[in-house]
Amino acid sequence: MKVNRSDKPNFVTDEERREFLKLGLKITGVLAGGSILSLVPLPEDEANALVELEGYEKTPYKPHYVMVIRQNHCVDCEKCKEACKKTNHVPDYGYRTTILEKMAEDDEGKKFSIFMPVLCNHCLNPPCVRVCPTKATTKDPKTGIVVMHYHKCIGCKTCMAACPYNARYFNEEKRAIDKCNFCWDTRLSKGEKLTACSAACPAHVRVFGDFSDKNSEVWKLVHQPDKAVWVLRPETGAKPCIFYMND
């Protein structure tokens, strides 16, 4: 049988990989027309080239909650979305997480979809937190979760405009902005280990965990020498904590 490029879980060709590494030495690698930064983890002795990843490893957060999205396993069943809605009482007109779609063609010219789960990136430098005039949204000093304090929110929507990821919506019932908080109030603070979306995913696409723990699955997934890992819109400097890969 003819080998199809999309059979390989890691879509990156050697040529592309070389490009990443070349650029990687200058801080970044660029994939797919410049919208995406690749954080190709190099072996330990070359790791100083990865300025970007370094920033992620020296954070004050413990646990440092992040999510790794194994993008090519997503089939848009949207069980994550359903679970999120139910758990966090998200109304139909908004979302805390959703799935984006891009059409692509394989080597045989057959069309297929690339599904991309998106949610709040719980950035290390969150633009939403910087612009909020009432400190209604802050970065939790313990976990790194970008949280909302609904009673302080005046609904000015400046944070919505500032967010590079369209991860916020105005909740009419709360009369405040609402967003993903990694299910902190509904699950994590009650002892659950996973977010609702992560627990509901049948294909283990949304891997949730503690990036400050080198034995965690999220840490290990991101630190595979031969796998390309990227984040969305790296050029904003927000340092998002949702990592993407094809695995």
Place this chain on the structure above:
Amino acid sequence: MIEKGLKIFLCVMFLCCVLAVGAASGEDDEDYPQEPIIFTKPVKAVVFDHKLHVEENGLDCDSCHDDPFEMAAGTAEENKDFNMKALYEGKYCGQCHDGDSAFASNTRCTLCHIGVKGYNRMTGVKPKGHGHE
């Protein structure tokens, strides 16, 4: 009264003939559903296109009917083991989609998995809520 009874009898006979012809042509080798079958269990949604499998890949009815699939859409879907694990074990689609006869079941996920978005497109459902999708 007798005449009316006869008329009804003839009508019924005629209908039977029409149905019989219809059923016979249904078993014709070249007759298969023209519209894709859409599975929604256990996840929404997976598409199966008879046209593609018959015309492009040269399969005939016997290739899949009645083993692994009965000739009634939705039958397999009712089985508890109609999932990816079963496919990896060579059941259902996995009988061919094993990496030899056809691409393996654990590759090219979204060629068959069209998702909720694909389902809505094919069935004409408009997604509710925010207008960004």
